[in-house]
Amino acid sequence: MTDSCLNKSDQPSHIEDGNSELSSDFSILPEPQHSCMKGKEHLQVYLRIRPFSSAESSDGESQDCVTMEPPDTVLLKPPSLSLLARLSSDQSLPQTGQRFQFSKVYGPETTQSELFEGTVKDLVKDVLEGGNSLVFTYGVTNSGKTFTFLGPDCEAGILPRSLHVIFSSIHDHVFQGLGVKPHRCREFTVLNREQQAEEALFKKNLLKQFKETEEQVLF
Numbered sequence: 001m002t003d004s005c006l007n008k009s010d011q012p013s014h015i016e017d018g019n020s021e022l023s024s025d026f027s028i029l030p031e032p033q034h035s036c037m038k039g040k041e042h043l044q045v046y047l048r049i050r051p052f053s054s055a056e057s058s059d060g061e062s063q064d065c066v067t068m069e070p071p072d073t074v075l076l077k078p079p080s081l082s083l084l085a086r087l088s089s090d091q092s093l094p095q096t097g098q099r100f101q102f103s104k105v106y107g108p109e110t111t112q113s114e115l116f117e118g119t120v121k122d123l124v125k126d127v128l129e130g131g132n133s134l135v136f137t138y139g140v141t142n143s144g145k146t147f148t149f150l151g152p153d154c155e156a157g158i159l160p161r162s163l164h165v166i167f168s169s170i171h172d173h174v175f176q177g178l179g180v181k182p183h184r185c186r187e188f189t190v191l192n193r194e195q196q197a198e199e200a201l202f203k204k205n206l207l208k209q210f211k212e213t214e215e216q217v218l219f
């Protein structure tokens with residue numbers, strides 16, 4: 001899960017935080033009164049470094065490309081066996097390596113629970129207070145986006161954890177009219193036009209029924 005700041009310099013250097021500029025654009029968004037995000041930047045960018053897979057570990061020695069500098073920085077160097085790395089070990093040449101700074105960097109030992117607690121949980125609490133948030137993962141193929149977002153059943157990712165918080169918090173407020181119950185599944189169905197129309201009608205009737213019930217409660 002990455003990335004937003006790019007550094008074109010070929011020297012290891014402190015990276016100006018790219019997200020501060022964007023944050024000013026986001027700061028116009030209204031915040032819930034009791035926001036858990038108060039005092040935090042509106043745009044948070046987290047890096048998660050996944051552990052090596054068994055195939056990657058058995059490939060041989062570590063290439064020593066990624067060095068964490070807690071809590072928020074990572075230093076990327078070319079693989080130790082690459083030509084670039086051998087050239088840069090020559091002290092007369094400029095050292096290659098790039099530093100990237102994030103809101104926080106999570107290392108390979110980070111559990112799904114720790115990641116959720118540190119990144120998304122406060123946003124979910126804000127949503128329950130009427131706030132809006134967008135969370136997405138970004139990274140190359142095989143970097144761990146699906147694992148982080150969904151996770152296997154035994155190590156649920158940020159999406160099922162968020163839904164759990166939401167549904168545990170609203171259980172008293174769930175519309176009882178049709179006995180609709182949330183159900184987590186990984187299947188999806190592509191609807192044809194007719195089915196789409198049926199679903200739209202169903203939704204419209206459901207909302208109408210919900211509104212009528214709400215009005216009865218109010219008067």
Ligand SMILES: Nc1ncnc2c1ncn2[C@@H]1O[C@H](COP(=O)(O)OP(=O)(O)OP(=O)(O)O)[C@@H](O)[C@H]1O
Nearest residue numbers: 049050051053139140141142143144145146147148
């Ligand atoms: N934090 C982690 N701890 C343990 N294993 C992980 C972790 N992150 C990813 N993996 C493992 O790494 C592999 C690749 O992860 P995943 O499928 O989530 O990548 P992806 O970014 O979604 O890939 P793609 O873009 O190709 O769909 C999987 O076998 C996954 O179980």
